[in-house]
Every structure is written in C-alpha cells, then in structure tokens.
Amino acid sequence: MTAALRRHGWSYVFVLPTFSLFVVFTLLPVAQGLVLALQDARVTGGSFIGLANFGTLADDPVFRQAIGNTVLYATVVVAAQVTLALVVASLIQPLGAKSRVFYRALFYLPLVNSAILVAMVWRWIFNPNPFGLANASLGAIGLGPFLWIGSSDQALLAVILSAVLTIPGGGVVLYSAAMGSLPRELYEAADLEGASPFAKWRHITVPLLRPTTLYLVVVYTILAFQVFERVYIMTNGGGPNNATITIVQLIYSTAFQFGRYGLASAMAVVLFLMAMVVAVAQFRSLRTDVEY
C-alpha cells in the first residue's frame, strides 16, 4: 500500500510541472476566453451581456469582411498547398533514395524561417514601386505596374500569392513517407493489366493516400484560419480599406489597439468554432472512409 502510494507520488511528480502550467496557461484561458466572449470587457472592466457580442459581430461589416477574407485565403491556399504537396511528392517518389532525401530537404528548407521574415520579403517583392520585383518581372512581359499591397483590389491577391508560391515542404514529407508504405500488390495487379503510370497514380496512389490528404487539409485549413503575420507585415495589418483584414488580425487590433477584449474574445470563439467544424468534418469522413 505504501509502496503503491510512493509510486503514484512519483507519477504526479513527473506529470505536475507540465500539467500545472497547462492548467494555468491553456485550460483556464480557454474557459476564461469563453466567459470573456459573453462580457462587455474593456480596459476599464466589464459586465455580463450574454450573446450581445455575437450580435454585434454579425452586424459588423469589418468582421464579415475578415471572415470572408480568411475563408477565401484558406480555400485557395489549402487547395494549392495540398495539390502541390501531392504532385511534388509523387514526382519525388520514383527517384532513388538519395534524391528523395535531397528533395525533401530542399522543399523543407524555406519553411524553417518565420512567417515574419517570409512576409517581409514578400512585402518587398510586392511593393507598388516599379523597382518591386513582382512589377519588374511582369513589366518585362508588358504587364503592370500593379499597386499590389497598395491597392484594395490586389492586396489580398498578393497575400494569397505569397503563400501559394512556396512549396509546402511539410506536406511533401508526409505524402512522401505515406507513399513509401503503400502495398505493392495493387500496383503489381495493375501492371498485369497494362495500366499506364498515370492511371495507377490516379486510381491507386491518390485514393490510398486519402487519410494523409484529409489530415493535411485539416491541419493546413486550421493554420490558414489563423493567418496573421503575413497580413500584419505585408499590408500594415489590414491593407487599404481593410482589403486584407483577417480574423486574427481583427482580434489583435480589437483587443490590443482598441481595448475591446470582450468583443475580441467573441471573435476568437468564432475562430475556435471554425477550427472545430473542420476537425469534426475530418473525423466523420475518416470514419466513413473506404478500406482498401
């Protein structure tokens, strides 16, 4: 009995440093975030106002713009990232082991750096001046110059392009690892029937990779919903006429520039629900997944 107690005691010693930090800085904040969303919390204090913040948000054109921009950004960027990762990993797969290692590293290297640094370079590339690289390149084929991040029509396009023009190295590595463990039998059967390499890719590889595809869609979507640094850096936090305002950018400015913590917390709850919907959708489609 005492020996058992002693061993349990040690278990708590092992778990408690992490768990207590987790309770104070993650679990309680999540709960408090939900409570704040129901309050008129400002710098000076606040009172309980029920769901009024959500009503305010529903009527707020800037918040609706932020949702629209975030969803548009996420849709385009995630579709591009997952497609690019799948195509690049498929191209790498038949090459030798050495080439695979080389290319995985090549495509991962650009992702080592922070979103801030990357966004700073893209701001520089998409700046509206003729010496901006995007304008100079398009100018060489007779297009532009464009205002890019200086224009309410093109700023979001510039932000989206900056995300799309990077090969998603993490996705490449995951697809590449998943492809290495696909069963050979189906391919051998297809070979006997004389299937073309493209037909095998289309009808065997892509369907078998479905779990990886779903995982990547969910993770990339949740990450894309949280887009902040790109917008903050490339377009000074929202762009002309809020052209690039996103949910997290609006949470940041509402809370820390305007001191409306309750309203900003309600936005965070909306963001949380959006992430939940995506995650639940994944679990459902995984459960109905066809077994091969």
Place this chain on the structure above:
Amino acid sequence: MSSTNRLPVHVLLILAGALSLFPLYWLFLTSLSPTQYVVRVPPEVVPRELTIGNYQRLFETTPIVRWLVNTVVIAGVITVFHLLFDSMAGYAFAKRRFPGKDVMFWLVVSTLTVPAQVTLIPVFFILRTLGLLDTYPGVILPGLADVFGVFLMKQFIQTLPTEYEHAARVDGASEWQVYRHIIVPLSRPALAVLAIFTFQRYWNAFIFPLVILRDPAKYPVQVGLATLQGEFNTDYGMLMTGAAIAALPLIAVFFAFQRYFIEGIRIGGVKG
C-alpha cells in the same frame, strides 16, 4: 523509370525548389546590395556589386544584438524546460498507472485543436494579474504550456521496451533514477526532435511577445524587426539585413540537424 525520363522530372523539381527558395535568396541579396541598387529599376536578380554596408548600418542604428540575445534566452530557456518537463510527463502518461491519468490526458487532448489566439487575451489578463506583463517570465511561462511535446514524448516512450525499467527497479533504482538513467538516454532521438521543433517555434514566435512585451529592449528579434518597418517608408536594405541575420541561425540548425526536422514531421505531423 529510365534515367532519360528522369531528367525532366529533376529539372521540374529543381525549378520548383528554386521558386520556393527564391524569397530567401532575394532576402540575402538585398541585404548585401548597396542602397542605390536596392531601389534600382529594373531590380537585378544577379548582383553586380556586393557590400556589407547594410549590416554596418543595422548594427550601428538598431539594438539588433540585444534582440538576438533576447531571442536566444527566451527560446533557449523554453526549450530546456520543455525537454525536461515533456519527457517527465510523456514517461508518466506512456508507462505509469495512477489515479486521474485518463482525465488529465483527456483534458490535454481536448485542447489540441484550440487555436493559440483563443488563449491570447486571457493569458494577457493572467499575466497582468501576476504582474508579469513586459517581463521575460511573462513570455517564457505561457511558452511552457503547449502540449505538443508531451504527445511527442508519450508516443515515443510508449515504444520503448519495459524490461530495462523492471531490471533497474529490481536492482534498487529509485523512480527518479529509472527516469533519469533509463528513459532519458533511450529517448534521445525524440528529445532531439523536440529540442529542434521547440527552439524553432519560439525563435519564430511573434504574436505573443508582441502583445506581452512593451519595452523594445526586451523584444525578441522577430518583433524588433517588425518595428523597423514604416507604414510608408521602409529602409528595405536594412530590413532585409535584419531578416537575414534572424534567418541564419535556423538555417544553420537545419543544415546541422536536417534529419531530425524531417523525422519530426513524420512523428509529430505538420506544425506550420
């Protein structure tokens, strides 16, 4: 596939890689270009003249060194504590039985899909209550609360054979000694992955330090650099130089420990 069909594939992949790496190249090139070339029309993709003038100007006119030291301290301290605490908790969750374990683990799991921004405002309030706003502990403590490392370590430690632990206990080792002399050495590959991921994550952290710190002398380098950006006028030569300096350490770490990065994605999934 014969090597003749492979050539176009290699060409395509190299081009895609070059496109991906181009912003990084442009960053370093701009940082090494004389000011008059930075705003040249058309910009030159292959440099005609290189200079370290931007670097001299950056070091003379900004607290970049201080910012780098801050970043090393913040990311370093967070990494060291994550290695210790996450391996301890990972071991307990993977190998030990104790009352409350399932509830604790379920709570940890349930917050995994919560976007970090949801906790941003409450954490700001908690730090204000604790008097930790605008302090290093205020940036470091919330950084210790993310649970990715606990999962990583639990998953890895689960795969370790139990015989060594039993043998050590039979030999009279204490529970701490079992952790310290059996679990930790066997967990080295996972600890390496965890160290690299944590350091990278907090080297690159932005929104939390931006919100928590007020004093520019305490800024980590990412936040400091963002203040060099003017709304209308930005000295891109100097900005790109700061970005280059902030990028170099992680690029060096990547080349030194490349396989752990790749391994980390396979074990831990995509973290951004």
